Amino acid sequence: MDQQLLVDIIVQIIIIGAVASGLMAAFGALTVVERKVLGRFTMRYGPNRVGKFGTLQIVADGLKMFFKEEVIPKHVDRLVYLMAPGVALVPALLAAGVIPIASQPLVLPFQVFGSTITIYPWMADINVGILYILAVGSLGTYGVVLGGWSSNNKYSLLGGLRTSAQMLSYELPMGVALLSVLLIVGSMRMTDIVNFQASYLGGYLWLIFLQPIAFLIFYICGLAEAGRSPFDLPETENELIAGFATEYGGMKFGLFFAAEYIHMIVLSFIISTVFLGGWLGPFAQQIPVLGIVYLLIKVAFIVFTMIWVRVSIPRVRFDKLMKFCWKFLLPLSIANAAVTALILAILFF
Amino acid sequence: MINQLKDVVTGSAEIAKAMGVTLKYFFKKPVTHQYPDEPVEVYPRFRGRHVLKRYDNGLERCIGCALCAAACPTDCIYVQASENTDDQRYSPGERYASIYDINMLRCIFCGYCAEACPTEAIVLEHDFALAEYNRWDAIYTKERLLQPHDPSYIVLRSDEEFKLAETWGKK
Numbered sequence: 001m002d003q004q005l006l007v008d009i010i011v012q013i014i015i016i017g018a019v020a021s022g023l024m025a026a027f028g029a030l031t032v033v034e035r036k037v038l039g040r041f042t043m044r045y046g047p048n049r050v051g052k053f054g055t056l057q058i059v060a061d062g063l064k065m066f067f068k069e070e071v072i073p074k075h076v077d078r079l080v081y082l083m084a085p086g087v088a089l090v091p092a093l094l095a096a097g098v099i100p101i102a103s104q105p106l107v108l109p110f111q112v113f114g115s116t117i118t119i120y121p122w123m124a125d126i127n128v129g130i131l132y133i134l135a136v137g138s139l140g141t142y143g144v145v146l147g148g149w150s151s152n153n154k155y156s157l158l159g160g161l162r163t164s165a166q167m168l169s170y171e172l173p174m175g176v177a178l179l180s181v182l183l184i185v186g187s188m189r190m191t192d193i194v195n196f197q198a199s200y201l202g203g204y205l206w207l208i209f210l211q212p213i214a215f216l217i218f219y220i221c222g223l224a225e226a227g228r229s230p231f232d233l234p235e236t237e238n239e240l241i242a243g244f245a246t247e248y249g250g251m252k253f254g255l256f257f258a259a260e261y262i263h264m265i266v267l268s269f270i271i272s273t274v275f276l277g278g279w280l281g282p283f284a285q286q287i288p289v290l291g292i293v294y295l296l297i298k299v300a301f302i303v304f305t306m307i308w309v310r311v312s313i314p315r316v317r318f319d320k321l322m323k324f325c326w327k328f329l330l331p332l333s334i335a336n337a338a339v340t341a342l343i344l345a346i347l348f349f
Numbered sequence: 350m351i352n353q354l355k356d357v358v359t360g361s362a363e364i365a366k367a368m369g370v371t372l373k374y375f376f377k378k379p380v381t382h383q384y385p386d387e388p389v390e391v392y393p394r395f396r397g398r399h400v401l402k403r404y405d406n407g408l409e410r411c412i413g414c415a416l417c418a419a420a421c422p423t424d425c426i427y428v429q430a431s432e433n434t435d436d437q438r439y440s441p442g443e444r445y446a447s448i449y450d451i452n453m454l455r456c457i458f459c460g461y462c463a464e465a466c467p468t469e470a471i472v473l474e475h476d477f478a479l480a481e482y483n484r485w486d487a488i489y490t491k492e493r494l495l496q497p498h499d500p501s502y503i504v505l506r507s508d509e510e511f512k513l514a515e516t517w518g519k520k
Contacts, residue, residue: 037375039379040375040379041371041374041375042374043374043377043378043379043380043381044379044380044381045379045381045383308368308371308372308375309368311371312364312367312368312370312371313364313367313368328357
């Protein structure tokens with residue numbers, strides 16, 4: 001095998017590992033940050049006993065998760081039951097693969113074993129980026145459905161059924177909302193979407209200004225996809241104990257938990273990239289490191305709004321949830337796409 | 350169609366309003382009391398643990414009359430009186446309490462004992478942290494009750510703080 005290719009593959013594997021562990025670390029941090037932010041919203045401090053300002057709470061929670069007894073109930077379908085948390089987590093991690101975090105690749109100034117090392121700010125710059133995100137995002141539904149089904153428990157089953165119905169329905173307006181973005185940009189490649197936003201008005205023609213309705217629809221559907229409040233019907237603790245996760249404990253529950261939060265983080269990355277200009281910001285094109293900072297700021301803001309929504313809006317009833325999706329969001333997104341197409345046709349033909 | 354549009358507009362306005370309310374609270378100071386680290390404020394008339402008082406010259410106020418035990422609705426006070434002698438004088442009067450026990454597991458902190466006391470010897474002060482590792486330790490003897498008791502984790506609430514507390518959550 002060509003040595004350059006081998007080195008490139010090794011570098012890529014290291015980056016993938018780093019991103020995956022980074023996302024897991026972000027999940028740990030986010031659980032604590034969310035509790036602290038929720039606490040502030042309700043005039044409490046949130047966790048502040050373990051370590052300075054409760055920073056070591058992550059460690060405490062992680063240790064608790066790992067050292068809990070692994071109970072597998074007798075009545076479950078063992079193989080599927082054990083597989084489901086992983087099936088939920090992996091697609092959430094996978095979607096992070098196509099997000100560009102900076103403007104250009106970094107070529108290291110020295111050579112290793114005679115080959116140059118190039119660090120790309122994306123893991124895969126595939127030309128069907130958005131399609132890939134939609135496809136992988138809906139795969140995450142399987143984990144929840146399988147978990148609910150294999151638990152052989154009525155609460156779990158109801159939770160799993162609700163998830164499948166909810167996530168499949170919200171997939172549609174989400175896709176159509178992205179379609180109106182695609183009509184403007186003309187490419188599904190994530191780097192093209194960012195470069196399009198960079199090329200007008202000095203890098204401030206973010207797609208949220210062109211497509212505010214698509215942004216709102218995508219945001220709402222994203223909340224539903226990640227199972228966040230007010231669309232956390234899969235695990236409504238008041239009526240379904242814990243929904244699909246009722247029979248899970250210890251680290252297996254931890255994986256479901258991680259899947260939800262990583263889904264939320266990756267979704268914030270996608271929203272920031274597609275609608276908020278990704279790494280764009282003052283001097284981001286000259287200094288790529290600044291781009292990462294800008295992207296992280298945007299992601300943090302979106303995550304904050306998700307927590308804000310959770311604390312503000314009560315859970316939606318299930319039939320209203322479906323009605324809202326099929327009778328309001330879907331027609332609205334289609335109308336939005338149609339109007340976009342019409343305007344583009346008038347402008348460019 | 351028009352009604353649906355109206356619903357959308359009013360619904361969005363309501364959601365925006367709700368988000369505004371929660372954001373307003375985000376920037377407020379938490380009302381949580383960090384109890385073991387910070388002292389707790391109690392109201393001046395809060396009835397906590399009993400304390401037996403002394404006169405300024407060091408003599409006990411209690412004269413062993415057992416009116417407190419008679420007034421106690423739960424019978425948690427036991428008083429045994431003895432005669433003062435000129436050699437051993439505990440209180441100014443003829444008699445003093447040689448045994449004075451209060452069972453804190455039975456006490457309901459009604460304050461009738463303090464009301465009944467003719468010499469204002471027994472007073473309900475502000476300590477509320479009365480947990481014990483042993484049930485028998487919950488029976489407070491005279492020696493413990495006579496100790497001046499002013500725990501560091503309790504402070505009296507001032508009037509200004511009382512007014513501030515009235516406005517919590519309002520503005």
